[in-house]
Amino acid sequence: xxKKVLALxxxxxxxxxLTTGCGGKDSDSAxxxxxxxxxxxxxxxxxxxxxxxxxxxASTDNASGGDAAASSDDPWxxxxxxxxxxxxxMTTGETPTGTKEKYDEMMTELNKILTEKCNAxxxxxxxxxxxxxxxxxxTLAQMDGTVDLVGxxxxxxxxxxxxxxxxxxxxxxxxxxxxxxxxxxxxxAENWELCKYDGEIYLIPEDNYAQxxxxxxxxxxxxxxxxxxxxxxxxxxxxxxxxxxVKETYPDxxxxxxxxxxxxxxxxxxxxxxxxxxxxxxxxxxxxWGGTRDDLYTVYSxxxxxxxxxxxxxxxxxxxxxxxxxxxxxxxxxxxxxRDDYRIGKxxxxxxxxxxxxxxxSHTPANTIYDDDPNAETGFFYFGxxxxxxxxxxxxxxxxxxxxxxKNPERALMxxxxxxxxxxxxxxxxxxxxxxxxxxxxDGLRTTPEGYNQDxxxxxxxxxxxxxxxxxxxxxxxxxxxxxxxxxxxxYDKIKIEYxxxxxxxxxxxxxxxxxxxxEITTNYMKQIAFGKYSGTAEDIVAEYQSALKAAGIDEVTAxxxxxxxxxxK
Amino acid sequence: MGKTKxxxxxxYNASLTFFQKVKKYRVLLLMCLPxxxxxxxxxxxxxxxxxxxxxxxxxRDGIFGSKFIGLDNFEFLATSGKLLSxxxxxxxxxxxxxxxxxxxAVFVAILLNEMRSKWFKKVxxxxxxxxxxxxxxxxxxxxxxxxxxxxxxxxxxLTSLGLERWQPYSDPNVWPPIMIIVYLWQQxxxxxxxxxxxxxxxxxxxxxxxxxxxxxGFQRIRYIILxxxxxxxxxxxxxxxxxxxxxxxxxxxNIVGTNPILYGTTDIIETYVYRATMTDFNFSTASAVGxxxxxxxxxxxxxVNYIVKKIEPDYxxx
Numbered sequence: 001x002x003k004k005v006l007a008l009x010x011x012x013x014x015x016x017x018l019t020t021g022c023g024g025k026d027s028d029s030a031x032x033x034x035x036x037x038x039x040x041x042x043x044x045x046x047x048x049x050x051x052x053x054x055x056x057x058a059s060t061d062n063a064s065g066g067d068a069a070a071s072s073d074d075p076w077x078x079x080x081x082x083x084x085x086x087x088x089x090m091t092t093g094e095t096p097t098g099t100k101e102k103y104d105e106m107m108t109e110l111n112k113i114l115t116e117k118c119n120a121x122x123x124x125x126x127x128x129x130x131x132x133x134x135x136x137x138x139t140l141a142q143m144d145g146t147v148d149l150v151g152x153x154x155x156x157x158x159x160x161x162x163x164x165x166x167x168x169x170x171x172x173x174x175x176x177x178x179x180x181x182x183x184x185x186x187x188x189a190e191n192w193e194l195c196k197y198d199g200e201i202y203l204i205p206e207d208n209y210a211q212x213x214x215x216x217x218x219x220x221x222x223x224x225x226x227x228x229x230x231x232x233x234x235x236x237x238x239x240x241x242x243x244x245x246v247k248e249t250y251p252d253x254x255x256x257x258x259x260x261x262x263x264x265x266x267x268x269x270x271x272x273x274x275x276x277x278x279x280x281x282x283x284x285x286x287x288x289w290g291g292t293r294d295d296l297y298t299v300y301s302x303x304x305x306x307x308x309x310x311x312x313x314x315x316x317x318x319x320x321x322x323x324x325x326x327x328x329x330x331x332x333x334x335x336x337x338x339r340d341d342y343r344i345g346k347x348x349x350x351x352x353x354x355x356x357x358x359x360x361x362s363h364t365p366a367n368t369i370y371d372d373d374p375n376a377e378t379g380f381f382y383f384g385x386x387x388x389x390x391x392x393x394x395x396x397x398x399x400x401x402x403x404x405x406x407k408n409p410e411r412a413l414m415x416x417x418x419x420x421x422x423x424x425x426x427x428x429x430x431x432x433x434x435x436x437x438x439x440x441x442x443d444g445l446r447t448t449p450e451g452y453n454q455d456x457x458x459x460x461x462x463x464x465x466x467x468x469x470x471x472x473x474x475x476x477x478x479x480x481x482x483x484x485x486x487x488x489x490x491x492y493d494k495i496k497i498e499y500x501x502x503x504x505x506x507x508x509x510x511x512x513x514x515x516x517x518x519x520e521i522t523t524n525y526m527k528q529i530a531f532g533k534y535s536g537t538a539e540d541i542v543a544e545y546q547s548a549l550k551a552a553g554i555d556e557v558t559a560x561x562x563x564x565x566x567x568x569x570k
Numbered sequence: 571m572g573k574t575k576x577x578x579x580x581x582y583n584a585s586l587t588f589f590q591k592v593k594k595y596r597v598l599l600l601m602c603l604p605x606x607x608x609x610x611x612x613x614x615x616x617x618x619x620x621x622x623x624x625x626x627x628x629x630r631d632g633i634f635g636s637k638f639i640g641l642d643n644f645e646f647l648a649t650s651g652k653l654l655s656x657x658x659x660x661x662x663x664x665x666x667x668x669x670x671x672x673x674x675a676v677f678v679a680i681l682l683n684e685m686r687s688k689w690f691k692k693v694x695x696x697x698x699x700x701x702x703x704x705x706x707x708x709x710x711x712x713x714x715x716x717x718x719x720x721x722x723x724x725x726x727x728l729t730s731l732g733l734e735r736w737q738p739y740s741d742p743n744v745w746p747p748i749m750i751i752v753y754l755w756q757q758x759x760x761x762x763x764x765x766x767x768x769x770x771x772x773x774x775x776x777x778x779x780x781x782x783x784x785x786x787g788f789q790r791i792r793y794i795i796l797x798x799x800x801x802x803x804x805x806x807x808x809x810x811x812x813x814x815x816x817x818x819x820x821x822x823x824n825i826v827g828t829n830p831i832l833y834g835t836t837d838i839i840e841t842y843v844y845r846a847t848m849t850d851f852n853f854s855t856a857s858a859v860g861x862x863x864x865x866x867x868x869x870x871x872x873x874v875n876y877i878v879k880k881i882e883p884d885y886x887x888x
Contacts, residue, residue: 141853143629166630260828328719329739331829404630509626513646516846516855520650523845524830533740533831551651 075181076414081119085408087415090125090139090147092132092157093464098455102437106459110428117422118414124463133158140167143405148412150403151467152203154396155281160505163202168401169409170200179413180204182421183468191395194502203399204416209469212354212492213393214382215265217256218342218361219349220369221379223249233381236273236316239349243325246348256349258326259336263523263530265351269383270313271302278391280501280561283508284515286522288554289561293389296500297569299562303522304546304554314529314538321532330531345369345376354382354488362481365454380488388495394502400467420468431475432459438475445478504568511560514553521548623857643858652842657815657866660838664814666750667757672803672810674758679765680791695766698759710824713752742835745826749836753821768802769795804878804885812871815863819844839863 096103111121125147127136139146140162150168152159162168173192176184187207195203217239224232227245232238243255264286271277276294279287288301303310320326327333339356341347343366350360361378363370370376384390400416402409418425431438431446437459439449448454460477476482508515525545528534534541592599618633623643625636647653678698685691701709716723717738725735738744772795780790817838826836828845843859871887879886 141629166628328737329714331831332714332718332739332827334827512852513649513855516646517650520842520846523828524833527828527830553649 076118076179079118079178079410079414081411081414083119084115085120085411086123087120087148087408087412088123088125088146089149089151089415090127090136090403091151091464091466092127092129092136093462094128095126096462099458099462102432102457102459103462106428106432106437109433110425113422113425113428114415114418117418118411120408120411120415122415122419137162140403141165143167143403145403145405145407147403148406148408149416150401151464152399152401153466154203154394154399156397158282159203159396159399159401160197160282163197163401163505167404168202169404169406170202171204171402171413173201175410175413176201176204179410180417183417186421194395195399196503197505203396203401204468205395206398206400206466206468207395208471209398209474210471210489211393212489213397214384214390214492215269215351215353216357216380216382216385217349217351218357219379219381220246221377222373222375223348224379232379235381235386236270239381240316240319240323243320243323243349247323247325250348253345254327254347255323255325256351257333257336257338257341257347258330258351258531259333259338260331260527260531262351263526266317266530267303267313267526269351271306271309272384272389273386274309274312275302275306276387276389277302278389278497278500280504280506281394281499283506283561284519284522286519286526288518288522289558291500293497297565299558299565301549301554301558304549304558307542307546310529310542310545311538314532314534314542317530318532318534318538326531331527331533343367343369345372354380354492357488358480358485361484362477362479364479390492390496391500392492392496392498394499396502398466398469416468419465420470421473423473426470426473427475429463429465430460430469432457440475441478444475446475447478504565506561507564511553511557514557517552518549518554518557521545521552620857620861622854623861625854627852627854643852643854644862646846646855647859647862650842650846652837656837656839656842659835660817660840661814663746663749663817663838664810666746667753667818668807668810668814670750670754671757671761672807674754675761676765676796676799676803678758678762679769680795682762682766683769683795684787684791695759698762700759701756702760704756706820706824709752709756709821710827713748713825717748739829740831742832745832745836749821749825752825753818756821764806765799765802768799772798801885804882805887808871808874808878808887811874812867814870815839815866817841 107122107124114120114122125139127139137158140150151157152162152168154160159168173184183204187205191205191207192201195201195205217233219233219239219242221232223246224238224242226249227242229238229241233242246253246255268279268287276292277290278293278296279290280299281287283289286303288303289299290302291298291300338347339350339352339360342350342360345368350356357378357380360367361380369378382390402412406412419429420426427434434440435449437448437452437457438446441447446460448457522545525541525548529538529541529545586594622633622636624638624640625633626639626642627633628636631637682691682695685694704712715721717725717736719725719735719737719739728735738748776794777790780794785793817840819838819840822836822838822841823844826832826841839859843856875887
């Protein structure tokens with residue numbers, strides 16, 4: 001009797017398991033067959049492209065490149081691309097809504113080219129900004145071929161932890177040479193070295209794109225001048241003067257309507273401005289370990305050693321809080337729209353990086369402050385300006401990886417190679433269709449065509465291809481104020497050092513629980529310190545913070561990192 | 571009377587084979603089926619996944635292929651030094667929610683029952699029920715807009731009355747009452763439905779008899795309704811106790827957010843773990859915490875059930 005009951009139970013479990021399993025699969029295959037349907041039109045062109053491939057083959061024999069169509073010898077002549085595949089590319093960003101129509105048109109154009117050249121088409125899988133890191137990692141953990149190409153980053157998208165977890169495919173040099181030949185040739189060998197973990201290449205770096213993402217304060221230069229700062233803000237003390245002036249002169253303006261998440265950048269910025277600290281990326285979000293410019297390979301944490309500087313920071317932030325730089329309940333403020341408020345003159349400062357400043361400093365249609373007030377000017381105080389402490393960006397700040405769950409990694413590499421190096425694909429994917437979403441001026445700058453509507457026609461900045469931008473193909477934006485931007489870039493180039501720890505991938509398995517606890521402690525105390533919300537004196541809160549760090553084992557972490565440094569650099 | 575009846579039945583049942591019984595009770599069994607399947611699919615089938623709490627999880631090797639590392643994943647909880655205060659906060663809040671929640675639900679159910687105007691009864695029930703359907707995210711925003719310092723509704727009233735502004739987001743001590751009030755506001759309407767249904771199920775003859783004997787309204791509540799509700803109350807309490815170590819993440823995360831000034835009185839296990847593991851996305855640590863909560867919950871249910879069984883065997887769960 002009991003056996004029978006058991007048997008029945010087991011069968012029901014099995015059936016339950018089967019039905020649920022099947023349910024999932026069914027919907028999957030249904031959706032994929034749908035996509036096949038939509039690509040039917042592309043399918044018909046497949047034999048044609050094969051033909052042209054064989055034609056290429058023939059022409060490679062007498063590879064003089066006389067005729068335009070088969071000019072460069074087809075590098076993939078020997079690759080079997082008979083099956084039409086869909087490559088999904090994962091990126092952070094919002095799914096286009098207002099611009100959806102133009103986005104779809106652009107993708108159709110792009111997929112025509114991709115189908116012709118490698119018989120594949122591209123789909124984008126957007127990871128929305130809300131909780132992006134969790135959703136990003138969860139999608140990677142599925143490993144069921146949901147995504148093929150993965151936009152990643154060593155400093156802000158967990159590239160190394162995911163490489164270690166087995167989420168990314170090892171890219172052998174043969175694979176790269178065969179399927180992404182142009183990319184392989186354009187990335188120097190020493191840069192490939194920086195993309196290796198345990199001897200295997202996991203990432204394709206965006207190493208041919210000039211950008212600066214060092215943070216600082218963007219502010220109204222004309223107001224700073226009126227506040228008596230003739231050369232603009234040059235230090236944190238100047239910022240205090242500036243904020244005081246703004247608050248007194250324009251009582252309706254919140255000087256900086258921050259939300260509660262800016263504490264780590266503020267603390268890091270303060271330390272950069274008051275020491276020679278060079279942080280290591282990718283260990284924790286507050287980047288609490290590093291070396292100094294004079295002694296790069298001795299690990300320390302300024303959060304433990306630079307007590308006096310932190311106390312001074314806490315005091316100044318308390319002063320800012322009392323001035324009313326941010327809203328009283330800043331720590332619970334999650335709905336700040338500070339950057340857009342800056343564009344229209346509702347706030348007087350924004351804390352972000354140089355790339356953002358290049359937008360805000362320019363008289364673009366969105367930045368209405370320049371229309372409203374012809375004297376309006378935007379300055380940038382970058383962290384580390386006082387001490388000249390600026391470090392260039394790591395080349396894996398943007399990188400492309402292939403998901404280990406991808407069913408067509410070869411084709412994914414081919415698609416990437418085209419996106420990154422083929423001028424037509426690149427321009428389509430980054431700027432949209434010429435004449436609709438952008439136009440090129442006579443002096444080679446990018447502008448918007450007649451009748452252009454930013455809300456429906458814009459493609460630039462919506463596909464978020466931050467993992468393979470290429471300065472050889474970039475068309476500079478005509479609305480940007482390149483004189484000011486290049487002046488700042490030149491200034492950076494004089495003082496910068498290259499990011500020194502590109503080859504270092506920290507092994508944190510043994511110190512993971514310490515780091516988790518240190519993160520938690522830092523978040524809790526730094527929020528109070530960086531927004532001046534602590535009770536008691538600045539000395540007390542810093543001492544309390546540091547003793548909590550000690551108790552959580554920060555010295556062990558420092559020692560372990562030093563050990564790993566010694567193994568790598570000595 | 572009832573007891574002998576069931577005894578006869580069970581004797582009769584014993585003479586049937588398993589399949590005869592299945593056939594005889596097929597309708598009842600069919601009605602059970604969705605619940606059985608639900609628990610099989612969502613509670614029993616994933617159970618082997620507990621294993622992930624004991625391994626160094628690697629996507630490619632899967633749960634059972636990853637390296638076994640024993641209790642290392644629990645180390646994070648222990649070394650934080652906060653386990654005690656987090657568990658204490660979680661349990662105390664849940665106790666307050668369970669006790670006050672059930673008390674208020676019974677109270678409201680009785681009030682509803684005593685109402686004579688059908689129209690008023692329906693309207694008030696609906697109004698109390700509505701907050702249950704509001705997303706916690708919106709509740710968080712509502713609370714922030716009521717209480718915040720610069721533009722909050724409460725502070726707007728206070729300043730227009732010439733009083734000093736109130737700064738709740740900098741004062742951890744005011745939050746336990748606020749959390750409890752928000753919880754009660756949101757849940758009471760829903761909880762009271764169960765009790766209201768139980769009151770509806772009380773034998774009308776008893777009420778009639780009491781009325782005839784001259785019992786007034788309060789006496790009827792005291793001597794008939796409350797005793798009849800006792801089994802329902804006990805069972806619901808026992809069920810609720812099983813989840814006493816599981817905090818209400820949505821409520822706490824959305825209302826308190828990540829304001830460290832308030833953590834002393836509002837940080838529960840869920841919110842802490844969310845913050846601490848969000849940055850390094852570690853399935854194993856998260857599962858270890860889940861297992862810890864389940865084990866504590868299991869111990870509490872077994873203990874309470876044991877005590878109830880000692881006092882009043884009929885009311886125990888099993």
